Amino acid sequence: xxxxxxxxxxxxxxxxxxxxxxxxxxxxxxxxxxxxxxxxxxxxxxxxxxxxxxxxxxxxxxxxxxxxxxxxxxxxxxxxxxxxxxxxxxxxxxxxxxxxxxxxxxxx
Amino acid sequence: xxxxxxxxxxxxxxxxxxxxxxxxxxxxxxxxxxxxxxxxxxxxxxxxxxxxxxxxxxxxxxxxxxxxxxxxxxxxxxxxxxxxxxxxxxxxxxxxxxxxxxxxxxxxxxxxxxxxxxxxxxxxxxxxxxxxxxxxxxxxxxxxxxxxxxxxxxxxxxxxxxxxxxxxxxxxxxxxxxxxxxxxxxxxxxxxxxxxxxxxxxxxxxxxxxxxxxxxxxxxxxxxxxxxxxxxxxxxxxxxxxxxxxxxxxxxxxxxxxxxxxxxxxxxxxxxxxxxxxxxxxxxxxxxxxxxxxxxxxxxxxxxxxxxxxxxxxxxxxxxxxxxxxxxxxxxxxxxxxxxxxxxxxxxxxxxxxxxxxxxxxxxxxxxxxxxxxxxxxxxxxxxxxxxxxxxxxxxxxxxxxxxxxxxxxxxxxxxxxxxxxxx
Ligand SMILES: Cc1cc2nc3c(=O)[nH]c(=O)nc-3n(C[C@H](O)[C@H](O)[C@H](O)COP(=O)(O)OP(=O)(O)OC[C@H]3O[C@@H](n4cnc5c(N)ncnc54)[C@H](O)[C@@H]3O)c2cc1C
Numbered sequence: 001x002x003x004x005x006x007x008x009x010x011x012x013x014x015x016x017x018x019x020x021x022x023x024x025x026x027x028x029x030x031x032x033x034x035x036x037x038x039x040x041x042x043x044x045x046x047x048x049x050x051x052x053x054x055x056x057x058x059x060x061x062x063x064x065x066x067x068x069x070x071x072x073x074x075x076x077x078x079x080x081x082x083x084x085x086x087x088x089x090x091x092x093x094x095x096x097x098x099x100x101x102x103x104x105x106x107x108x
Numbered sequence: 109x110x111x112x113x114x115x116x117x118x119x120x121x122x123x124x125x126x127x128x129x130x131x132x133x134x135x136x137x138x139x140x141x142x143x144x145x146x147x148x149x150x151x152x153x154x155x156x157x158x159x160x161x162x163x164x165x166x167x168x169x170x171x172x173x174x175x176x177x178x179x180x181x182x183x184x185x186x187x188x189x190x191x192x193x194x195x196x197x198x199x200x201x202x203x204x205x206x207x208x209x210x211x212x213x214x215x216x217x218x219x220x221x222x223x224x225x226x227x228x229x230x231x232x233x234x235x236x237x238x239x240x241x242x243x244x245x246x247x248x249x250x251x252x253x254x255x256x257x258x259x260x261x262x263x264x265x266x267x268x269x270x271x272x273x274x275x276x277x278x279x280x281x282x283x284x285x286x287x288x289x290x291x292x293x294x295x296x297x298x299x300x301x302x303x304x305x306x307x308x309x310x311x312x313x314x315x316x317x318x319x320x321x322x323x324x325x326x327x328x329x330x331x332x333x334x335x336x337x338x339x340x341x342x343x344x345x346x347x348x349x350x351x352x353x354x355x356x357x358x359x360x361x362x363x364x365x366x367x368x369x370x371x372x373x374x375x376x377x378x379x380x381x382x383x384x385x386x387x388x389x390x391x392x393x394x395x396x397x398x399x400x401x402x403x404x405x406x407x408x409x410x411x412x413x414x415x416x417x418x419x420x421x422x423x424x425x426x427x428x429x430x431x432x433x434x435x436x437x438x439x440x441x442x443x444x445x446x447x448x449x450x451x452x453x454x455x456x457x458x459x460x461x462x463x464x465x466x467x468x469x470x471x472x473x474x475x476x477x478x479x480x481x482x483x484x485x486x487x488x489x490x491x492x493x494x495x496x497x498x499x500x501x502x503x504x505x506x507x508x509x510x511x512x513x514x515x516x517x518x519x520x521x522x523x524x525x526x527x528x529x530x531x532x
Contacts, residue, residue: 031458034449041445042466042484045438045515048524049155049531056520083351083502083513084468084482089496091484103336 013102040103051104065105072097133482139164139455142233144213144393146170148177148529149239149425149440154206154278155531156448164455167231168201169223171212175530176266178297180472185263185274186307188475189509192268200285200532216397218418238390238399238406239444241265242296242435245404248387249289249362250436256364260382261504262522263304276309276381281314285379291327291387294405296426296435297428298331299481302387303471307338309344310474319380323350324371326358331434332471332481332501339473339511340429359384388405390427397421405429410492411463412450413443422447432494435484438467441529463487467499468520478514 040051043060047053051060053069074080075089076097089097141157143150146168152169175196183189198208209231215224216238222230230286246253252260263273277286290301297408305321314317328353330336340348351357353372361370366380389395389404398408399415406423407416413428415421424447425440433439442465449461463486472478483499486490503516 029455030456031461032386033364033452034160034458035461037476038446038449038461039464041156041449042442042464044445044528045466045525046468049528052127053524054352054527055523056523063270083517084355084480087482087498087500088468088484089497089498091486096464 036103039092040100043100044103047104048105054105060104061107063105065101068104069098069101072101091093109131114116114510121469123488139235139451140167140233141165141235141237141455142167142231143237143239143390144169144216144223144237145241145425146172146208147241147425147440148240148525149241149427149444150237150436151175151198151201151531152441152444152520152529153237153239153436153448154201154423155529156445157451158204158206159203160448160452161456162205164452165207165246167207167209167233168198169209169211169213169225170198171210171226171517173197173210175185176191176270176527177312177437177522178264178266178300179183179525181263182300182304182307183268184220185277185304185471187278188307188310188472189275191267191271195203196530197527200530204531213393216393216418216421218397218421219277221420225491234455235449236421237444238394238397238398238423238427239440240393241393242390242426242428243283243349243395244390245387245389248291249359251362251364252384252386254383256362259364260367260379260384263298263383263384264385264388266269270383273381273383280316280319280380283318284316284320284379285378286312286319286321286383287369287377288321288323288366288383288385289362290323290327290357290385292326292353292358294431294435295388298434299336299469299471301325302330302332302336302384303473305348306339306344306471306473311342313347319347320347322377323348324348324359324369324377327351328352328354328424332479334504335479335501336471336473339477339479340502341448343474343477372494379430388426390423392424394427399423401429411488412460413447417471419426422451430492432483433465434469435530436467437470437507437525439465440524442466448455449503465492468521470514470521472515473511474515476515477508478513478516478518479511480514480518 053059075085117292143521171462177194211225261269261273263269356373358372359369367379426435446463447506468482479502481501484495
């Protein structure tokens with residue numbers, strides 16, 4: 001929906017007030033959004049809510065999507081010398097890792 | 109799964125933003141969610157319900173003004189931190205619009221959908237989330253009741269018990285034996301007793317070097333065992349003795365007055381400081397509400413974590429039977445987020461999201477020595493399953509720099525999870 005794109009661009013919800021009608025497509029979007037949020041929920045436990053880390057574990061929010069995905073892929077393939085992410089990334093499909101990279105890249 | 113068009117992922121900062129389309133919100137009936145228990149499970153659920161859907165009326169029932177965490181309480185017991193540094197308030201959640209009911213819940217009526225608070229007030233709900241943590245099974249070890257716990261602290265709930273055990277260790281004379289008695293699994297925080305032994309050893313090594321620690325265990329093996337034993341040999345040689353059940357480690361009786369324990373085959377041990385970790389059950393409200401099994405825990409439907417005996421009542425955290433997920437703060441937090449999304453979906457008429465959970469338990473063995481065990485979990489059929497090939501423990505052959513990194517990340521984890529749980 002065009003108005004959703006407006007939301008995407010501005011990053012605010014002001015545009016929502018102009019939403020004319022609610023449709024099945026919106027419900028599908030909401031369900032998908034909830035699904036990604038569920039997937040990302042376990043990451044917040046270490047990386048902070050929405051990837052804003054208050055401590056020593058790196059923040060993820062707003063990092064470049066391709067960098068995040070590259071890191072996650074390297075973790076999954078066991079190519080990175082790290083402490084815990086290799087063990088965790090192996091638990092997700094490539095599609096899930098892509099969704100996670102997109103999710104955290106789009107947090108402000 | 110496609111997320112490209114999803115609203116939440118397109119939106120920027122997610123804090124307390126009404127991400128559901130307005131017309132949908134206008135159409136939806138008001139949702140009232142009550143959460144019982146403001147620990148890792150309950151506080152996280154309150155936080156995420158409000159994040160996902162700020163239209164929801166979310167009430168958190170918790171009698172305590174502050175929450176003292178068990179995570180990092182072993183660091184307090186070992187003298188590395190003070191109690192204030194592991195104490196958290198509910199101000200962040202209140203700013204998120206969570207309503208606090210500062211009383212204990214006394215009874216739940218799943219059929220009538222109400223919760224009765226201490227004092228008699230009754231609150232109606234559309235969905236209930238129960239996160240009462242554990243209660244001690246008094247007399248599960250003969251002679252161990254609330255009075256005995258004042259002499260022989262369990263310190264398995266954060267707060268005064270934590271402070272008491274710390275004071276006893278400070279007052280103990282050099283050369284004494286600290287006994288840690290471990291109950292049979294399942295119990296809250298599988299690596300907890302061994303992390304505690306490590307940090308007590310760290311304290312004793314630096315200030316009372318002739319003292320010893322005796323772990324009397326009701327089990328045959330324990331979490332991250334090889335890593336712990338390797339570290340004990342390197343860091344605290346000769347200080348920690350571990351006795352498994354088969355070698356008469358199971359404590360069955362205690363005399364708190366003389367700080368003496370008796371094991372299954374009749375051996376008596378006298379302690380200078382006795383940390384008796386007793387058998388546990390789900391928090392009393394879950395037991396009193398008839399939700400528990402014979403072992404005292406709440407069986408749940410894996411997809412929604414609704415109590416098998418009371419659909420509509422979601423149970424998260426230590427109280428629930430969620431094996432192979434351990435009873436950890438990490439899992440309580442992870443389960444609560446899935447349940448928050450599940451509840452929002454149900455109240456909005458959306459399909460229930462597919463669950464995804466994870467766990468990582470860090471243990472600190474010394475200030476600069478950390479280890480971890482991790483797991484990723486998903487729903488398979490109607491059961492929780494660990495994703496194969498993922499997770500596992502820290503490598504056994506890692507250099508000191510690796511242990512230092514994990515010690516640093518353990519602290520980072522604590523900061524992140526407490527922020528994520530208490531919204532600030
Ligand atoms: C020594 C120790 C170290 C630990 N270290 C770690 C660690 O490093 N990492 C980790 O992941 N986990 C750790 N844990 C485990 C962790 O503490 C628990 O798994 C976690 O607290 C479980 O969360 P919960 O929400 O189920 O219960 P809790 O966090 O205990 O919260 C329960 C809350 O419910 C409230 N409540 C109970 N009954 C009622 C009622 N009737 N009405 C209203 N409120 C009620 C209580 O007051 C309490 O605030 C540790 C545990 C111990 C003992």
